[in-house]
Amino acid sequence: MQVPITKRDYSLVGRETKLAEERGLANAEWYSCKISRQRLKELMQRRDGPAIRDTLLWFGLLILSGTLGYRMWGTWWAVPCFIVYGVIYSSSSDSRWHESGHRTAFKTDWMNDVLYEIASFMVFRESVPWRWSHTRHHTDTIIVGRDPEIAVPRPPDLLGIALSFFSLNKAPKEFSKMLRHCFGRLTPAEETYIPDEERHKVYRNARIYILIYATVITWAIAIRSIVPLMYVGLPTFYGSWLMVVFGLTQHAGLAEDVLDHRLNCRTVYMNPIFRYLYWEMNYHVEHHMFPMVPYHALGKLHQELKADMPRPYNGLWEAYREIIPVTLRQVKEPTYFVRRQLPANVKPVPSLEPA
Amino acid sequence: MNENWIEVCNTGDIERADVMRFDYDGRTFAIYRTDEDTYFATDGLCTHAQVHLAGGFVMDHIIECPKHNGRFDFTTGKAKGAPACVDLKTHRVKVEAGKVFLHPE
Numbered sequence: 399m400q401v402p403i404t405k406r407d408y409s410l411v412g413r414e415t416k417l418a419e420e421r422g423l424a425n426a427e428w429y430s431c432k433i434s435r436q437r438l439k440e441l442m443q444r445r446d447g448p449a450i451r452d453t454l455l456w457f458g459l460l461i462l463s464g465t466l467g468y469r470m471w472g473t474w475w476a477v478p479c480f481i482v483y484g485v486i487y488s489s490s491s492d493s494r495w496h497e498s499g500h501r502t503a504f505k506t507d508w509m510n511d512v513l514y515e516i517a518s519f520m521v522f523r524e525s526v527p528w529r530w531s532h533t534r535h536h537t538d539t540i541i542v543g544r545d546p547e548i549a550v551p552r553p554p555d556l557l558g559i560a561l562s563f564f565s566l567n568k569a570p571k572e573f574s575k576m577l578r579h580c581f582g583r584l585t586p587a588e589e590t591y592i593p594d595e596e597r598h599k600v601y602r603n604a605r606i607y608i609l610i611y612a613t614v615i616t617w618a619i620a621i622r623s624i625v626p627l628m629y630v631g632l633p634t635f636y637g638s639w640l641m642v643v644f645g646l647t648q649h650a651g652l653a654e655d656v657l658d659h660r661l662n663c664r665t666v667y668m669n670p671i672f673r674y675l676y677w678e679m680n681y682h683v684e685h686h687m688f689p690m691v692p693y694h695a696l697g698k699l700h701q702e703l704k705a706d707m708p709r710p711y712n713g714l715w716e717a718y719r720e721i722i723p724v725t726l727r728q729v730k731e732p733t734y735f736v737r738r739q740l741p742a743n744v745k746p747v748p749s750l751e752p753a
Numbered sequence: 754m755n756e757n758w759i760e761v762c763n764t765g766d767i768e769r770a771d772v773m774r775f776d777y778d779g780r781t782f783a784i785y786r787t788d789e790d791t792y793f794a795t796d797g798l799c800t801h802a803q804v805h806l807a808g809g810f811v812m813d814h815i816i817e818c819p820k821h822n823g824r825f826d827f828t829t830g831k832a833k834g835a836p837a838c839v840d841l842k843t844h845r846v847k848v849e850a851g852k853v854f855l856h857p858e
Contacts, residue, residue, distance in 0.1 A: 425802060439771070442810045500822045505812075507833075526835075533821045533836045537802060595838055690810050690819055 405732065406542050406654075408551045410587040414543030418655070423541045429658040430687055431706040433699075438688065441695045441702070444505035448694040449497075452674065453513060456494070460486045464629060471625060480628060484637020485675070487629075488565075491520035492641040493677035493693075499529055502692040503677075519607065521641070522565070522572055522634045524579065526600045527588055534591045539686055540654050540662045546587060550650040552732035554725045559646075563639040579604030640675065647717045648682045651724035651736045659686040661738050665700065665710040666717045683707060708738040758847065758854040767792075767853075772816060772827075774807030775855065782844065782855060783807050785827045787814065792846045793827050794855050800825075800832065800839035 407414040418424050460483065467479035495517035497503040501510040518525035531546045538544035542551075550559065561567040575585060582601050584592060592600065611631060618626045653661045663683040673680060681696035684703060691699050704710070711717040720736060727734050759777055767773045767786040774797055775782045781797030783806040799806055799818040808819040816827045823837030830841035845856040 435771075439810070444812065501817075501824070502822065511834075529835055533801075536821055593838055596835060688819075689822060690817060 410590050418543045431703045442690045446505045449503040484633045485640050487633040488637035489640035490675040491517045495521045497693050530592045553729050563642050565634050565638045576604045644676050650721050761853045761855050770811045794844040794846045795841040801836045
């Protein structure tokens with residue numbers, strides 16, 4: 399007899415939402431590693447210098463690759479230029495969006511807000527809904543029925559994952575939401591996490607986004623060239639792949655419905671170039687446990703906490719050697735997940751996953 | 754009047770640019786000491802997700818919530834932007850004879 403595949407309800411307004419609330423998983427208290435208040439205060443200190451340096455370099459790379467791409471247009475040399483431009487524009491904007499959204503990138507607040515708005519546009523995420531979505535993600539990380547940012551629901555949609563490398567599934571959905579917002583409406587899920595007083599900003603920003611895209615499309619049509627769209631619009635499709643490569647390592651294949659970030663997040667060691675592009679988000683357990691610590695101090699925080707953490711992954715290769723087989727297995731066995739091994743002397747917070 | 758002032762702690766119990774949790778009569782408060790050595794008090798829980806602000810980070814006159822980075826000006830209680838949208842209630846504080854006193858509103 400064939401065992402039926404258990405499909406959970408990942409919506410934020412379904413039966414799993416009610417279940418999560420009944421089981422005490424919503425707005426719950428999470429495990430936190432011990433660290434002295436003094437040391438945490440040192441690590442939480444905000445600075446403008448690192449993010450100004452990194453952001454100037456980031457825009458410099460964007461302008462350089464974009465200019466070279468324009469000059470080389472019509473030759474094969476344009477391809478590597480736009481590969482770099484696309485990755486900077488659409489992949490590494492994810493980490494800039496993320497860090498400035500937490501307001502930890504810069505010490506000066508307006509700098510965080512400016513970078514957040516620019517990076518949101520580049521990564522094709524509406525700034526206001528996604529700020530609230532990410533807030534919920536931190537409240538209820540990988541709690542089914544509560545977290546709107548579960549990248550790989552079980553059983554995994556392999557075609558969806560493949561399409562996500564080129565944003566072919568996500569971009570149309572985002573665009574559809576943007577149009578909806580233009581007309582002053584939210585989705586039922588968004589209504590659960592975007593407060594009333596923020597909704598007018600959602601509608602206003604969606605109209606600005608649509609106006610910008612309409613202008614670029616009109617320009618491209620007027621000059622009968624896709625060149626303008628290579629800079630705004632198309633990077634979402636040809637440049638998002640590295641964001642997915644990095645992003646899937648965060649939670650894919652790990653436990654759902656646990657109140658311990660050590661069991662549902664991955665910390666992956668990366669080389670300096672990747673850490674620059676990803677703005678240290680590879681220290682993902684640490685970030686979720688202490689979101690007030692800015693990106694440039696996450697490596698130090700990792701050193702403080704690692705005795706109480708599962709072993710980190712030694713690079714993307716090691717992470718994907720786990721993620722790929724687990725994801726494939728979950729297609730047929732959706733209740734299967736990776737049980738992270740905590741240090742021998744550390745007791746995990748009880749899991750509510752099936753044994 | 755005096756009976757409404759509650760002793761919280763010694764002045765040295767809170768470091769400069771830091772915050773301490775204080776529970777009294779079923780309520781929870783956050784007591785702040787600034788870099789300039791002045792004291793303030795607000796309700797203890799973030800108005801966004803009811804997280805204890807005492808675990809948060811003090812920057813000048815701002816308290817940042819440890820869970821979602823919501824920010825408030827703790828001298829006025831003013832919420833400083835999403836996800837903190839609702840202001841915090843503030844309470845009077847005084848220092849006498851090396852002790853910090855709170856007047857819950």
